[in-house]
Amino acid sequence: MPRPGRNTxxxxxxxxxxxxxxxxxxxxxxxxxxxxxxxxxxxxxxFPYYRENTQRWQNSLRHNLSFNDCFIKIPRRxxxxxxxxxxxxxxxxxxxxxxxxxxxxxxRFKVGGVQVTDPxxxxxxxxxxxxxxxxxxxxxxxxxxxxxxxxxxxxxxxSTVTQPSSFKHPFAIENIIAREYKVPGGLTPFPTAGYPxxxxxxxxxxxxxxxxxxxxxxxxxxxAGDYSAxxxxxxxxxxxxxxxxxxxxxxxxxPGLPAHIPxxxxxSPRSLSPTSPQSSPAAPAEALQSTxxxx
DNA sequence: TGTTGTTTACCACTCC
DNA sequence: GGAGTGGTAAACAACA
Numbered sequence: 001m002p003r004p005g006r007n008t009x010x011x012x013x014x015x016x017x018x019x020x021x022x023x024x025x026x027x028x029x030x031x032x033x034x035x036x037x038x039x040x041x042x043x044x045x046x047f048p049y050y051r052e053n054t055q056r057w058q059n060s061l062r063h064n065l066s067f068n069d070c071f072i073k074i075p076r077r078x079x080x081x082x083x084x085x086x087x088x089x090x091x092x093x094x095x096x097x098x099x100x101x102x103x104x105x106x107x108r109f110k111v112g113g114v115q116v117t118d119p120x121x122x123x124x125x126x127x128x129x130x131x132x133x134x135x136x137x138x139x140x141x142x143x144x145x146x147x148x149x150x151x152x153x154x155x156x157x158x159s160t161v162t163q164p165s166s167f168k169h170p171f172a173i174e175n176i177i178a179r180e181y182k183v184p185g186g187l188t189p190f191p192t193a194g195y196p197x198x199x200x201x202x203x204x205x206x207x208x209x210x211x212x213x214x215x216x217x218x219x220x221x222x223x224a225g226d227y228s229a230x231x232x233x234x235x236x237x238x239x240x241x242x243x244x245x246x247x248x249x250x251x252x253x254x255p256g257l258p259a260h261i262p263x264x265x266x267x268s269p270r271s272l273s274p275t276s277p278q279s280s281p282a283a284p285a286e287a288l289q290s291t292x293x294x295x
Numbered sequence: 296t297g298t299t300g301t302t303t304a305c306c307a308c309t310c311c
Numbered sequence: 312g313g314a315g316t317g318g319t320a321a322a323c324a325a326c327a
Contacts, residue, residue: 296327
């Protein structure tokens with residue numbers, strides 16, 4: 001059996017469901033929302049299997065977007081002309097997958113059902129959409145404030161933030177990869193320090209956010225020649241380090257930065273809002289990043 | 296006209 | 312066997 005995460009999906013069907021693939025695509029974008037066409041591009045860029053029979057799988061994917069409550073549709077604003085809406089992950093869908101694995105869902109995410117501790121209160125799609133949009137605005141504002149700082153633009157938006165503390169959502173690319181590579185000693189590369197959401201997500205993902213699980217001081221190394229879940233060398237793909245938070249999180253100052261500048265914005269991509277042009281899919285490699293121990 | 300989004304239906308598979 | 316999940320097909324409407 002090919003081991004998920006290795007460079008084995010060149011033209012085979014990946015072991016991920018459409019929900020997983022869509023979640024990956026959305027999570028790879030700093031805004032955490034993508035139009036349908038960009039989701040298509042993301043999947044085709046990374047999985048050659050999906051460069052064929054596009055009508056079939058794209059229909060299935062659209063079906064999943066509409067059918068599953070874990071995806072929320074965010075309408076374009078009047079100043080964002082274009083076809084279709086943006087799609088985002090519902091902020092509460094984090095524990096949808098069994099042990100965080102993309103290979104199988106624990107349960108179908110249902111708005112209004114029993115959820116993890118909810119930072120948003122009652123779980124309504126419109127609330128989630130509003131929340132995401134507010135967060136995007138917040139990020140954009142903060143980015144403008146931090147415009148004088150050096151920034152690194154990455155392809156699909158997983159920025160190369162070097163700040164050591166960054167929240168990781170189970171849907172984040174790095175988590176997918178990390179899960180697929182067992183870290184010796186159970187070490188996970190996700191520091192606990194930082195965002196309040198850690199406390200809220202802990203009960204949902206104790207294996208990731210629980211006390212004592214994460215070690216912020218542990219160095220993360222990566223051997224040359226290792227490959228990501230997308231069949232690309234991680235070292236090449238992830239020149240810098242970590243990513244933006246996978247879901248919108250409260251802005252928190254980072255050590256060494258002015259207090260008003262959140263850590264993840266110090267090197268954030270230029271596009272932090274759907275109003276900005278989307279990152280080019282021509283550079284999908286940067287969607288991955290390297291805070292993964294691969295041994 | 297092509298794309299996007301919704302809905303319904305069916306089947307296969309896995310888990311309990 | 313039933314429930315849940317995933318994949319596929321198809322029809323239809325709305326929209327750029």
